Amino acid sequence: MELKLIVWRQKGPDEPGWFENYIARNVSQDQSFLEMLDQVNEDLIRKGRIPIAFDHDCREGICGTCSAVVNGVPHGGFERTTVCQLHMRKFKDGDAIYIEPWRARAFPILRDLVVDRGALDKLIQAGGYISCHTGGVPDGNSIPVSKADSDKAMDAAQCIGCGACVAACPNGSAMLFVGAKVSHLAALPQGQVEAPERVVAMIQAMRDCGFGNCSNHYECQAVCPKDIDVKFISKLNREFLTALILAKAGPFKATAG
Amino acid sequence: MILDGKAPTGPIETSWIRHRSDLKLVIPANRRKYRILVVGTGLAGASSAATLGEMGYNVEAFCLQDTPRRAHSIAAQGGINAAKNYLNDGDSVFRLFHDTIKGGDFRAREADAWRMAEVSQYIIDQCVAQGVPFARDYGGYLDTRSFGGAQVSRTFYARGQTGQQLLLGAYSALSRQIRAGTVRMFPRTEMLDLVVIGGRARGITVRDLVTGEIRSHVGDAVILATGGYVNVFHLSTNAMACSVTAAWKAYKKGAWFANPCYTQIHPTCIPQSGEHQSKLTLMSESLRNDGRCWVPKRKSDVGKPPGEIPEEDRDYYLERKYPSYGNLAPRDIASRAAKEQCDDGRGVGPTGRGVYLEFKESIERLGESVIRERYGNLFEMYERITDEDGYKVPMRIYPAPHYAMGGLWVDYNLMSNLPGLFVLGEANFSVHGANRLGASALMQGLADGYFIIPYTIADYLARIRPGGVSTSDTECVKSVEDVKAALKRLLSIKGDRSVNYFRKELGALLWQHCGMERSRESLTEALARIPGIRDEFREKLRIPGTAAEFNQQLENAVRAEDFIEFAELLCTDALHRNESCGGHFRVEHQYEDGEAKRDDPNYCYSAAWEYKGPGAPPELHKEPLRFENVHLMVRSYK
Ligand SMILES: Cc1cc2nc3c(=O)[nH]c(=O)nc-3n(C[C@H](O)[C@H](O)[C@H](O)COP(=O)(O)OP(=O)(O)OC[C@H]3O[C@@H](n4cnc5c(N)ncnc54)[C@H](O)[C@@H]3O)c2cc1C
Ligand code: SF4
Ligand code: FES
Numbered sequence: 034m035e036l037k038l039i040v041w042r043q044k045g046p047d048e049p050g051w052f053e054n055y056i057a058r059n060v061s062q063d064q065s066f067l068e069m070l071d072q073v074n075e076d077l078i079r080k081g082r083i084p085i086a087f088d089h090d091c092r093e094g095i096c097g098t099c100s101a102v103v104n105g106v107p108h109g110g111f112e113r114t115t116v117c118q119l120h121m122r123k124f125k126d127g128d129a130i131y132i133e134p135w136r137a138r139a140f141p142i143l144r145d146l147v148v149d150r151g152a153l154d155k156l157i158q159a160g161g162y163i164s165c166h167t168g169g170v171p172d173g174n175s176i177p178v179s180k181a182d183s184d185k186a187m188d189a190a191q192c193i194g195c196g197a198c199v200a201a202c203p204n205g206s207a208m209l210f211v212g213a214k215v216s217h218l219a220a221l222p223q224g225q226v227e228a229p230e231r232v233v234a235m236i237q238a239m240r241d242c243g244f245g246n247c248s249n250h251y252e253c254q255a256v257c258p259k260d261i262d263v264k265f266i267s268k269l270n271r272e273f274l275t276a277l278i279l280a281k282a283g284p285f286k287a288t289a290g
Numbered sequence: 291m292i293l294d295g296k297a298p299t300g301p302i303e304t305s306w307i308r309h310r311s312d313l314k315l316v317i318p319a320n321r322r323k324y325r326i327l328v329v330g331t332g333l334a335g336a337s338s339a340a341t342l343g344e345m346g347y348n349v350e351a352f353c354l355q356d357t358p359r360r361a362h363s364i365a366a367q368g369g370i371n372a373a374k375n376y377l378n379d380g381d382s383v384f385r386l387f388h389d390t391i392k393g394g395d396f397r398a399r400e401a402d403a404w405r406m407a408e409v410s411q412y413i414i415d416q417c418v419a420q421g422v423p424f425a426r427d428y429g430g431y432l433d434t435r436s437f438g439g440a441q442v443s444r445t446f447y448a449r450g451q452t453g454q455q456l457l458l459g460a461y462s463a464l465s466r467q468i469r470a471g472t473v474r475m476f477p478r479t480e481m482l483d484l485v486v487i488g489g490r491a492r493g494i495t496v497r498d499l500v501t502g503e504i505r506s507h508v509g510d511a512v513i514l515a516t517g518g519y520v521n522v523f524h525l526s527t528n529a530m531a532c533s534v535t536a537a538w539k540a541y542k543k544g545a546w547f548a549n550p551c552y553t554q555i556h557p558t559c560i561p562q563s564g565e566h567q568s569k570l571t572l573m574s575e576s577l578r579n580d581g582r583c584w585v586p587k588r589k590s591d592v593g594k595p596p597g598e599i600p601e602e603d604r605d606y607y608l609e610r611k612y613p614s615y616g617n618l619a620p621r622d623i624a625s626r627a628a629k630e631q632c633d634d635g636r637g638v639g640p641t642g643r644g645v646y647l648e649f650k651e652s653i654e655r656l657g658e659s660v661i662r663e664r665y666g667n668l669f670e671m672y673e674r675i676t677d678e679d680g681y682k683v684p685m686r687i688y689p690a691p692h693y694a695m696g697g698l699w700v701d702y703n704l705m706s707n708l709p710g711l712f713v714l715g716e717a718n719f720s721v722h723g724a725n726r727l728g729a730s731a732l733m734q735g736l737a738d739g740y741f742i743i744p745y746t747i748a749d750y751l752a753r754i755r756p757g758g759v760s761t762s763d764t765e766c767v768k769s770v771e772d773v774k775a776a777l778k779r780l781l782s783i784k785g786d787r788s789v790n791y792f793r794k795e796l797g798a799l800l801w802q803h804c805g806m807e808r809s810r811e812s813l814t815e816a817l818a819r820i821p822g823i824r825d826e827f828r829e830k831l832r833i834p835g836t837a838a839e840f841n842q843q844l845e846n847a848v849r850a851e852d853f854i855e856f857a858e859l860l861c862t863d864a865l866h867r868n869e870s871c872g873g874h875f876r877v878e879h880q881y882e883d884g885e886a887k888r889d890d891p892n893y894c895y896s897a898a899w900e901y902k903g904p905g906a907p908p909e910l911h912k913e914p915l916r917f918e919n920v921h922l923m924v925r926s927y928k
Contacts, residue, residue: 045839063563071568071790078788078843083834086842088356090529092569094671095454096360118674143500144840151477154357158469162462163421167341167740168412170419174376177430186423187449190458194359217421224421 034060034121037129038073040085046141046149052131062122066109067092067099069121070132086145094118094258097193100200101146102133107197107256115195115258135200139207139243150196152242156207159238160231161214163224182220189217191259198253198261204245209253211235212269213261219272229276236273293898293913296701297401302387302919306405309702313745314752321346322472323756325509326747327494328352329481329536332361333453333732334715335515336460337739343467345744350507351464352476352496354531359461362517362529363735366453367574367668368437369445370732372410376432381442383407390730391920393439393620394695394723395872395888397549397896400919401702402720409741410733414446416740420459424448435664437728438575439620439927445729450574450667456732460739481536482776482848483769484512484543484711491540491711492759495769497777499845502838504773506766508759511710511747514540515739518694518716520553522853522860523805524797526691527559527572533849534856537698537717541859545706546898546911548699548719550856551864554726554873555806556692557624560675560685561644570690571675573647573668575728578617580652580661581685583608583628585636585645592638596646596684607631615927622725622873622886623927625689629806630884632688639686648684689806693731695722695873696863699898699913703746704738707898710754712747714738719896724872777837780847785830789846792827796854799823804861809877813865817858824854859899859908866910869893890922 036057043050057073064072067089074084090098099117103109109119124130132146140148178186190213198209215232218224224231247266254263298305316324324347328339331353339351355361373386386407391398414432418424424446425433434443448455467473478499485493485506493508519534520526541547558573584604586592591599607627612619619627628645631637638644653661658681662669669680676686697719704712704720715735722730760766803816827850835841870879870886871893879887888894895912902909 061564061566064566065568068566068568072566075788075790078832078834079786081832081834084843086840090355090360090531091362091365092530093365093571094674095451096355096362096364096529098355098360113670114674118671120674120677122677147840150356154359154465154468154475154477157359157462158465162466163419164466165416165419165463166344167337167416167463167744170415173374173414173418173424174431176418178426179430180426180428183423183426186421187455190421190423190448190455191451193454194357217423221421221423223419 034124034126036060036124036127039129039131041133042085042145043142044144046143050142060121062120064121065092065117066103066119066121067117086147088147089117092117095193097195100135100148100195100197102135102200104131107135107200108258110256113258113260135196137196137199137205139199139205140196152244153194153196153207153210155242156211156235156238157214160234161218163218164227176222178221186217186220189213189220189261189265192261193259195258197256197258199244201252201256202245203250203252204248206247207239207244208247208266208269209257209261209263211239212265215272216265216268219268228272229279232269232272233276291911293699293911294701295399295913296703297399298702302400302404305401306408310745313749316748316752318346322348324348324751325350326511326513327507327509328513328515329494330361330515330517330717331358331464332363332515332517332715333457333460333735334739335513336361336457336464337736338513338515338714338743339473340460340463340467341740341744342747343470343472346472349467349473350476350509351473352479352481354478354480354499356477358464358475358477359458361457362532363457363732364454365529366732367450367572368576369435369447369452369729370413370456371437371444371729372414372446372733373407373444374411374414377434377443379442381444385442386410386444388920389440389727390721391723391917392925393727394725395886395925396723396890396894396917396922397552397871397915398721398723399702399915400917405742406721406734406737409737412741413733413736417456417459420463422448422455422459435576436579436618438578438618438624439615439727445576447576450665453732456736460736480845481516482539482773484540485765485769486543486708487759487763487765490709493761493766495766495773497773500840502836502841504770506761506770508761508763508766510751510754510756511712513712513714513743514698514717515714516717518697519856520691520694522797522857523691523801524793525562525567525570525801527556527570530569533852535849535852538852538856540698540706540711542901543708544901545708545711546699546900547696547859548896548898549696549863550860550899551804551867551874552695552724552872553691554621554693554695555625555689557621557628557689558647558687559690560672561639561641561688563640571671572690572692573672573685573687575621577647577665577668580656580664581617581647581649582606582651583617583645583647585631585638589635592636592642596648612927619927620725620727622875625806626875626884628689644686644688646684647687649680650684653681691801691805693726695719695724695726699896703749704743705746705750710750712743714743724874777844777848780831780844780851781833781837783828783831785832787830787832789831789833789843789850792823792831792854793850796823796857800857800860804864807875807877808864810865813861816861817865820854820858820861827851827854862908863897863899867893867897894922
């Protein structure tokens, strides 16, 4: 196959970006999208030009590193597929493909297709954990967890933190990501104790990091490579409301309004 | 020189408890005076950084990825072992210890393997408490499955994403400490040198991968948890950034490298489809719980669709050769068995390098929904890559490089021969011997990070005075200059070949000559050809761009150069070890039925290599291995 690529190039966060055209030749059906980019880069290096920078690591759809917007859709728009798991058999000879980085206020572009997603770490640091010290915990079987709950937790915990949901959202909201984490921990007995503090802190951090709010476009679920359900956003909202009610009634200090 | 691993003597059952009571402590109020540098935040690094932070030490942690949650550990699918005996099937610490020693073909230290088996029980508890959503049965209790090399069901799992969930657990504990201010995290930062002052590891020199800045960090101890090196083979199951660089730089600064020739080839990977490929994808070994491996009995059937080959014309070779373990024979054995079938001309698929892994029988027995529940995401992954539906037609699999059992030499305290340098997880050589059983790497990484290093590092720190060095120390300044000069040298080559060209050339050479099997001839040839690749690299490499910017080609070039140098050590080790054991299979040493033949009188030791300067042959140190609790015997899975 031969493909025409229109790729976003940008040297650094404060530099202007532009689209550049490339031809990808001899692309095989069995190649992954990133392997196709590797090939284009080999070509550029041979010609003494600067290869396209893009993020990737596992190339198995699990680490959440790869992050390209393909033809306007984060990860390329095939169901439950990260861009590293996207195969060229999904394209036709002669296709033109637009390739851009994640676009979101909270994710500055570092170079070409590489963005800084450190804001997602900040959200987790705000409270996306269970506060338990190493050692001194009870036996794993001492608190039974129903299969339904553990499955629900696992459905939410599958989020790979890629940030496609943020990039797809017209508001640049991280609600799906935060909703998944809050729901994962709230589904388990171990995560209940600090649930109200957690949700309040994470929502506050979301505001501080420059993420927008959810206004029900559902673009996030559509692009999510792990099929994280928007029902987790409703769960997030419910958890938040409960926390606010608790805050009125009880002693714990909610910092967010 | 004869090495001492400092393993406790006396009854093994109490060895760790006794040792732990003898270790010195640092009182809570003094802990913040010590700074610990943790390089790598996969399972081993994140768990240790989080735990040391919790204890009150001042920790700085570094990783290559943009966030610790993306370390290579995230990719582990199948599960993590623990001797819980929840199933009442006869499991015990002794059995897990025994399986580990036997699985490793008697080339690991007994006391270390015992300790890992012992603390494995606490790992599961810890992870449950952190919110890791392990699989549960309908009564709400933890579920398990079986893995290769064991006759009990001791593998805990979280769907097909166990590594991901365990890493997210460790990452969340780490995030909590980052928030608390005990850990400072430096993502996208690569260690390019170790700083040794007064004979002790006191710092590292790093490159900020975004800005290109080169600088040193100093501390009272350095922990390397930088993962394994099997990407030296180019096409492996590892993530793209996995490299030998950190360990190699430490080696060049005096740390000894142990057993580099022990590399694990995993039997169940998706076969290579073409030249364009950048990696191979693993299909979890747990699939062999329900999948059966076979090839056609007759060569003339190889081209036929599998459905047209009747039962009686199929060779379920693992079940035939290893009746008591069947499809769950250990990895080195299952890999060689697959290769044997393909070498014999009965391999399937377009390249003839593949065997079938079929679920038909278990789908008939259990129903497709049960199989879907157990392995759904793996089937999906398979389909995405091959465009074939594993529920309908058998999967095709072939062995691929997967894991490094070798690594930096450490004693029982996980300290290398360089005082102050500790090595954890896949980066060290301990525990697995010449072969790692499935679901044991995750266990080792977390055992090291959560439950061993917090005790052993305290013993070291309590014996030294904290602080006293700064980044303006001459050794730091020199290290920064050396790193800058090395990068400048690479950038100034201005040849016409990309880094990838060299990675492929080296990787293919190693796979062919030092892969699933090795011989004196193949290794001698590899050793003769590696210097040529190195010289070509130094003359013909081209790296576009500069060092003072985000430059992925430059990152790769450094890693490639280290792989090229390291490959020589790997082959040297493989050549000197004139026996077969586990993942190290020398064709000269096998029994009539093709099983590996060890030479215990001459090679029952761990080999630790010391760097002697550029061009000089490395010096071999031996740590003799003693087996008092599991008796040395021919390893059999029949
Ligand atoms: C596909 C796959 C499936 C697997 N399945 C299983 C399984 O089911 N069960 C099991 O037990 N094991 C499994 N394994 C093996 C297991 O995942 C690994 O051995 C283990 O996770 C290694 O953990 P680690 O913490 O030692 O290293 P890693 O997770 O590799 O972490 C290395 C860390 O070091 C950092 N780093 C490396 N070099 C540098 C440097 N120079 N400077 C700064 N930072 C650096 C990286 O950024 C990373 O943070 C699997 C492996 C693969 C590839
Ligand atoms: S919710 Fe989905 S799209 Fe968003 S970060 Fe997680 S996996 Fe990616
Ligand atoms: S590279 Fe890991 S998810 Fe794509």
